[in-house]
Amino acid sequence: MCGISVSIALDRRQRQPCTPETRAELEAKLSKSLDLIAHRGPDAKGIWINDDASIGLAHNRLSINDLSPSGNQPHHSPSNKIHAVINGEIYDPADALRTTLSSPPHNYTFHSQTDTELVLALYSAYGAPGFLSHLRGEFSLVLYDEDTGKVILARDRFGIKPLFWTVHEGRLLVAAEAKAFLAMGWVPEWDVGAVVEGVWQVGERTLFRGVNKVAPGGWVEVGVDGGMVGGKYWDLEYADKREVETRSVEEMVLGVRERLIEAIRLRLRADVPIGIYLSGGIDSSLLAGIVTHLVRDEGIKMGNRDATSRICCFSIEFPGEKIFDESDIAERTANWLGVQILKKRVDETAMAENFADAAYHCEHHNMDLNTVGKFCLSTVPRDNGFKVVLTGEGSDEHFAGYSFFIPDMLREPDLAMPESALSKDPALREQLQERAQRDLDALLSSRAGAFNHRMGDAEAYRDVNDVRLLGWAQAWQPTLHMFTPWARERWAASSSAVAQANEMSPEAKEKIRTKWHPLHASQYLWSRSLLANNLLTCLGDRTEMAHSIEARPPFLDHVLSEYVNGLPPSVKLAYTPEEENLDRKGGMPWENRQNITKAFTEKWILREAGKPYITKELYERKKFPYVAPNRWPKDGPMHKKLREICTQEAVEELGFVDWDIVREALDNAFGEDADSLAFRVLLVVGGWVAIGQRFGVRRAELGA
Incomplete structure (x- = not known):
């Protein structure tokens, strides 16, 4: 790069x-x-x-x-x-x-x-x-x-x-x-x-x-x-929801496996060493497993290293944060594969010290400290002589790995697989859809500390066939209450959902309304919004390239994606209400154990395709998103850093943020009774301040 x-x-x-x-x-x-x-x-x-x-x-x-x-x-x-x-x-x-x-x-x-x-x-x-x-x-x-x-x-x-x-x-x-x-x-x-x-x-x-x-x-x-x-010259395309799937499940599983292996093989070519970012999830673990197979069993070089050189993985550790820390699982995976793992210990002090630099390199705000963690992690391959790493970005988008895809999965039957349980029982599917929508509303607004936009703009939803992802995606978007009176007044009549829907091409919206299953429409919306403009920046290119690290994401190989996008929704996000599925470990830290998401296996076909290359623990484990801790003590390093950044003078110099909201957040975002939403307000505003000061951005004024 x-x-x-x-x-x-x-x-x-x-x-x-x-x-x-x-x-x-x-x-x-x-x-x-x-x-x-x-x-x-x-x-x-x-x-x-x-x-x-x-x-x-x-x-x-x-x-x-x-x-x-x-x-x-x-x-x-x-x-x-x-x-x-x-x-x-x-x-x-x-x-x-x-x-x-x-x-x-x-x-x-x-x-x-x-x-x-x-x-x-x-x-x-x-x-x-x-x-x-x-x-x-x-x-x-x-x-x-x-x-x-x-x-x-x-x-x-x-x-x-x-x-x-x-x-x-x-x-x-x-x-x-x-x-x-x-x-x-x-x-x-x-x-x-x-x-x-x-x-x-x-x-x-x-x-x-x-x-x-x-x-x-x-x-x-x-x-x-x-x-x-x-x-x-290219856009995402999906199977026509009206056509019945004629391939066997075994054929589809093999098709995914073959194309994923090819995508990884292509990305092992380099004249420098290549490493792997390894978390506790199936995506990066599957990459490590397939790489180990290619290097040891097929003699494929990993960059300029052959099979006699040890495969090296890099993982992040949040000490003292058992809920968020996946480094132990990553270490068990590395030991099972017989590969080396180097961990980056990122504590509260490291988060605070690197916050402003991460924002400057990303060039946009973030509502989670996971981007700072990735910024810190990317120093490890550089310090150990690596220039290239393989990463798992894109898997959740292609294989329906996020729980907020479930309501859209349930909006219509999967006509490609008419014998599936949810296609044969419309009443069950509708009942589950209502529960899923209710559970996700509660999950994002009350427990995750996400921004709540009330997600009810009929105009925007009609434009995209009532796909609910348009609403869930607003959880990453600051609400109007954070802005100064002039900004609130100027955009009071607007809706972020409508504005974002208007940015989509007419061709894509027509396919969403008439051709694609709502799950696929949901995947499209996410891939063309938060994936491209947020995740591939703050958890991808910018935090990696800040330390001169080239990341290669095999799951975003377009040949692989074109095949996966042609598969039925039911093999990606599978309805598996069996007792053993309900007991799967993992999930979001704030999830309720009785949440409807427990009745589904996300990325089902990827699990089947990758089964020979991962541990039983990972095959059975529920998706755990990469998020950083969001509760920190009062007057600790993180609190002090955000107070140092978010001063009244600095916030007012932005010109569009309400200082009273920030002042209140500084009082409520830390300690045992911390308000998660207040903490996210500070992360967003702190990012704007850091960027504004490093770039010398002019103060925003009414009429600008």
Whole structure:
């Protein structure tokens, strides 16, 4: 993975020679921009500027494949007419793409063994946006074609790798992180509307006014006249709910297993050591189990290490927090596999010390300290000589691992499997649906400390076939009471659910209303909102790349996902009310043992596909989400840190947050009788303050 910073003159119709001073000024800005994101690529730094300084491409390199200087960027085509900076990994099974592109009629001459050079070759062969459909992996890129004058921006299918853009003084600025824009003269301002309505979690806006994301699976073309057009080259698709499944369950289980193994095998290719993030859950444990099988039984290299080198896993430990700490289970898994495990002990002091840095790197607020934990964990592989880790992100999205998918699973029968218990008994399904909705309401609002939006906006729900996930997703969005009177008044008539529904494409909403089962619609909504714009940032790219760690998530392999998305809902979230299922260990720390979620086995088909590679304990264990402790003592390190950050002066300098709410939260968020919601208020506001101060964000004002 790497860092990208790009500056493009929007109007390039009349090219004029530039002075040495103009060129030197642009180069200096790009260099300083790279310095601000040097953590993304500390191994090499490259800058290319065209003759009239209308185009400047800059790149920080984290060398993973082909460690020689030939892998440095920007990349240039053999004709020296196509230039690109690329962040990420492109996987080429059996070097099939490289072989095809170097043969007639393409005859592309490769100059390195880097995977990213495939981008230039594919563009030369298929043009834009056609070349993007051939890319398999996690990436973001900027490509400049001298012959056409066009610039192409693009991002991987799930949004694993970031790419932002803004316009400043007649130039389009593009970067892997918004902080890179600071060196280019950009002055940040809050996008208060995006914050209040929560649309930064769904669409292309961010917390910063005028700063946009390239959408997951999206591309943007910038013409010589500065015109920008774009679209999607890929989107999630699901089986038609009206079609009966004809495959056997055994065939589906084998199909998942084969594709998951292939996705992992592809991600073991590197010229540096590769490790594994291991928690107490099935996802990372399954990765570790399959990797162990591939290395020991098939002789596959894990990065540049062969089977004689010990497989290494990394896990987080919350000392003294038995409910939240999964490190003991992770250690039992490692011992069962015979692999090494290194733990990162993250206590309250570590949480407090790293809170502001984590917020700065994430560039958005979070309502849980799990992001700080991941930020701390990512120091461990770096300190032990690893640059690459495998991670389990994406499994819950594809295999229905979250309990809040259950109400949507129950909204309609699974017609793909008409003989299933819930399809044959509509009364039972409707009864369970009512209970599930009631249980989840209570779980999120009263026990989890989530933000309660009352989740009842009929307009928004009609737009997405009454899928309830639209409501559950608001639990991560601060409620209107936190904001200043002017902000509350301005957005009083708006609804975050409606605003977020409006950000979705008409094509997707039509499929949600007519084609997809509500469970699949729910999975789509989550994947295109919180997964892409929150989890893959604060629990993915930003907290890992802050320490120069490249993470590879095999569950987000699009070939695997396309197969899984074509499976019936009932094999993902299975109704299993047997007594042994009700007694499964795990679940959310605040769950009631009689909760309706106990009657379902989440990720059922993944458990079956992974059974040979995991322990019996994990096969039988209920999903336990990665969350951090949210109760801390009064006047302890966390309380002191948030008091230090959330001062009246600092909060009022934001311009859109009600100080009285924060003051009350500081009084109520700690101690034995702590209010969980008050604690989450402080985490969110503390994140805004940390970002605002480090970025120098202007105070938000009425009318802005």
